[in-house]
Amino acid sequence: MMLTEHGWKAANDNEKTFDAAADSYLRMGGSQRYLAPVIEYFRGRLVATIVSAEVRQMGIEVFPGCKAATINRQALTPARAILNHAHELGWCSAIRVRSFKTEKPIKLPAVNGEWMSKFISQADADGLYHLSAIVFFMQDCAARVSEACNVLGEHVDIRNKTIRLAKTKTETNATAYLTDECAYRIAHLPMKEGERVFRYSSRWSVNDRIAAVCRRAQIEYRPSHTLGRRTYATRAIKLGVPIKVAMDGGRWKTPAVFLGYVDIDNAGRIVAEKINSHRYANL
Template sequence: MHTFNDAADSYVAHGGETRYLPRLIERFGPDDVTTVTPVAVRTAAVELFPNASPATRNRHAITPARAVLYHAHEMGWRMPARIRLFLAPKTRVTVPASRRWLETFIDRCDADNLPHLAACVLLMNLCGARVSEAINLLGEHVDLRERTALLVKTKTSLNSLRYMPDHLVERIRDLGLAPGERVFRYTSRFSVNERIFAVCDRAGLPYKSSHTVGRHAFATNALNAGVGVRVAMDAGGWKSSTIFLETYVSTVDAGRVVRDRFNAIHHSDQF
């Protein structure tokens, strides 16, 4: 017999996220994984989060339970389980930072002599780093020759290696790196967001949080640049394609892009 706890441990060992698992493990841990039914999961979501919205129940209970139970199916420990999400109203769409927004923001940082903030925002935007990962980046985590930054785990159980574009490498090199010292000097995500707000105000830009200018923009920009979904997910450290596509990705002129591609194919076929 394999328990839900066994399935969760195996899921994490294979790279699954741990953030929302503790309460599910507390609820189902010793149970035979074959007895954890869709009804049981939906009931647990309501009981564990009695005052939460449907979207929160989906995020904190249904989605992680789905992931663990599907992993158990892949391991041959149970049959697949189809667990319905709670119906959740559509929330306001987050508009990620555009290239023009980012250029204006960085120009304002340069004018205000804020090189650490500029480099921090670029790391989040170009590498999909969370603000907590960015502020915890130490000198020894950066390899300027290989142009990589090792993001120490925050939400996931594994550290994540990110590859930095040349202009970001140059900015980080100019900051000066020292082992044991924070690359961007900030110690709190609140400080980063307060500085972003202040720069946006001086630059006449709409405020965008570190998450919006970082992971949201990274996902959208990667796909709009023609990168495949799987490649973009792996580059930014996403495990769930559902969360990646439904939460983080926006399109830019989708209809026009598809039209232009179809036109290109049509004209190429004529010759």
Template sequence: MANPYVASNRYVINNHDQNPPTQQKTFEEAAASYLSHGGCNRFLPQIISYFEGRELRSIHPFDIRQMAEALYPDQSNATRNRQALSPARAVITHAYERGWCNLMRLRRFKEDRPQRKTPASHVWLHAFIRECDISNLPHLSALILFMSQTGARISEAIRLEWSDVDFSARTALLRKTKTGTNSLRFLTDELIDRMRDLRAAPASSGRVFRYINRHSVNERIHAVCDRAGISYKSSHLCGRHSFATNAIEAGMDIRTTMAAGDWKSSSIFLEIYVHPRQNAGRIVADRFNAFQFSGAI
């Protein structure tokens, strides 16, 4: 006889127990326990509010997907997966581990492959830095150079303080990066010279680059690009995308580049941040021209 408590859809598991506990836990209680045991609260408040008063046994995969669409109606599926499905699944998995509900399988929304964006090339960076120098924007030029040569994220770069810069060792310590750890970055000679000039300027205490958020940085970048007559590149394209692509084109191997920029996933690094050249086939063919097989060895 078929088990009446197993759903026919392989992605949906009936969350009703044959012998349910006398006191059913709600999603709010499960979330509170999840957070008290070290869970992340970044995207949970909206989800908790959505499921307010709902018992865990009454929540099914369909309900969670409906929640994601309700909270993020105009956002991409990638955002729904990251900011709705993943946090909700973490709470329910925690509840399962505590014996409060059955295990649930949850299908992710299908994500479109991210569109390739053109990073800041050496030619673009040269034109941008030159325009910054003409416009007397030393903090912006140093910031863009810092991100493009260290792979720092904009949030990490603008938080950099002078106490974390070692001029003698030519290093900068990025504190509490996206991965939750400190990361040491090594600085080029030109970048060190520009940062020394910033350090010598009046009121040069606290943050190195003075900017407080990425929006103000991107607005300045846009204005400089307009004056220089070059295409606009966001701070992200000027930073990690530029660092990854230019390092690989300079001949660095994948693992070394990942370690220098603090990437943890090789798949993300290669699929998102490393951009192939437009004439890749011709470049490879020209390299093979160095080997001629018609003559004598």
């Protein structure tokens, strides 16, 4: 069966192509993210003739020299979605495509107050006020760098100290609540409706600027996700914010994912001291 503008109709064998399956997938509400190069690679191919090894080879050819994680995310995942949809239409058998093995990423620790002070001092000295503001926003509001880059003038409400995150990773609108420092810095940026508040258009431009400032400040580099969401989560727990409150404030969905962002130094010593204070409280 195929979904057309006139409704469902039976598909002839020569119509059961990868690009036809992709069209049906999109008409049924599937995500078009990363699909274009995958569709182009398999254009005209009958889905019943595609085997898993070809899908993996497609990833290598479409994204030469890229890391395994990139190939898995931008090639194999969308291809699987189309082939699974084709299977649901009865056009082909189920196909299992193994992901490429990826190295476990090195997670850098959250930044502390000393690091932040040196970074902001250097950024301000360099006249990079937009960078200082976006770093405060990511850190104080657990904003992803893509969310920060997408903030437009009309999304900012300085009076109520909020920013509307129009497009998030979960594809739902959300509200970020600003600290006083963050609100002050954003209020002093030139803002116009329809224009990016922080000026940066991508994570790469933000992280390139962060790296340059770190070099001049002679501090260890931290990428946007580390000094943003990881630092937010770590600081919230250290300040005694309940896990549920911190999760909701930073828009995490599950405790397991949230706690993976939290860095606790000397956890065993902290627990031991708590036990000591309880055990000998009445002596």
